[in-house]
Amino acid sequence: MKGGDVTDAGRVGIIGAGQLGRMLALAGYPLGLQFAMLDPNSAACGGQVAPLTVAAFDDQEALAALARQVDLVTFEFENVPVAALEFLADRVEVFPRPAVLETAQDRLREKECFAQLGIPTPAYRAVGSEGELQAAAAKLGLPAVLKTRRLGYDGKGQLVLRRESDLAAAWQVLGGAELILESFVSFAREVSQVAVRGRDGAMVFYPLAENTHRDGILHLSLARAGDPLQTLAEDYTRRIMEHFSYVGVMAFEFFQTEAGLVANEIAPRVHNSGHWTIEGAETSQFANHLRAILGWPLGSTELVGQAAMLNFIGELPATADLLQYPGLHLHAYGKSAAPGRKVGHATLRLPAGVDLPAALRRLTDALEMR
Structure with a gap:
């Protein structure tokens, strides 16, 4: 099936079974669709409205089983491993394509993509050491926002730096991960x-x-x-x-x-x-x-x-x-x-x-x- 084709598929797999997966299923049932979800949390609320496979997002056996049950797959959670979606894409159509998730999961790559497309962004610098944090803060000025490049959402994985004395403490909190400093x-x-x-x-x-x-x-x-x-x-x-x-x-x-x-x-x-x-x-x-x-x-x-x-x-x-x-x-x-x-x-x-x-x-x- 080519990318612009219409499908009469009736079975949709959803990676993640939180409230977004739940609402996708509730919107799809009046359209005659059926759903199957995969999530590591056995209490995920999507499991109240659709069959739920409880497994890690990178469990290839569970992913392969899901692919056999459905006609195509989508996801409701942006921290799904890209490799898991690529594994699925070899077996069933996956939308959106994994490439966009790979960019969205990394704040540095995301900002670089925006810049490439002429979309304005805050000034930013990649940070890989405390010395690089000091240099980036000197270049961008304060206040600035220090963020993990991956896995942050709903305010997690970021700190506002308002004065130079904040830098060392922020490095102690977030310094175990790849970081990006953005102008406030x-x-x-x-x-x-x-x-x-x-x-x-x-x-x-x-x-x-x-x-x-x-x-x-x-x-x-x-x-x-x-x-x-x-x-x-x-x-x-x-x-x-x-x-x-x-x-x-x-x-x-x-x-x-x-x-x-x-x-x-x-x-x-x-x-x-x-x-x-x-x-x-x-x-x-x-x-x-x-x-x-x-x-x-x-x-x-x-x-x-x-x-x-x-x-x-x-x-x-x-x-x-x-x-x-x-x-x-x-x-x-x-x-x-x-x-x-x-x-x-x-x-x-x-x-x-x-x-x-x-x-x-x-x-x-x-x-x-x-």
């Missing part, structure tokens, strides 16, 4: 562009989402039509997707600065900042990801009114407290409560013309008072 970006907003590219190269873009983080974890996303930076975000995202002949959903996170958009990172998968699309768009990011990888026509990304997504971290509020709010749609992930864990989200969808930011503030203020 003074920004007005953090925004993300969620986009979809099909096998035939067709692309559609969701409205730009404005994101707010707490402790490095996404707190809320607000999506409204007509953002003045939409066209620029689409341009940068298109460059990446075409460069990799990408298939599926991708999220591109940016900082808005006085000079425009500065790239933060890509996520080659469905993304937390696109959860609002389940109720807030004509076609959700999850349904569109499945359409893309199957070679089916992509769905409309038009807003249905206006929408915002609120993450629940650690524990869920009482269901009755949430359902009293008009326009609120609750998604509980079936996870146990734990500090820092994403256990659910709510989409607040309201008609156009209603003051959505004000309604969102009332909601968040009320929840934080309880």
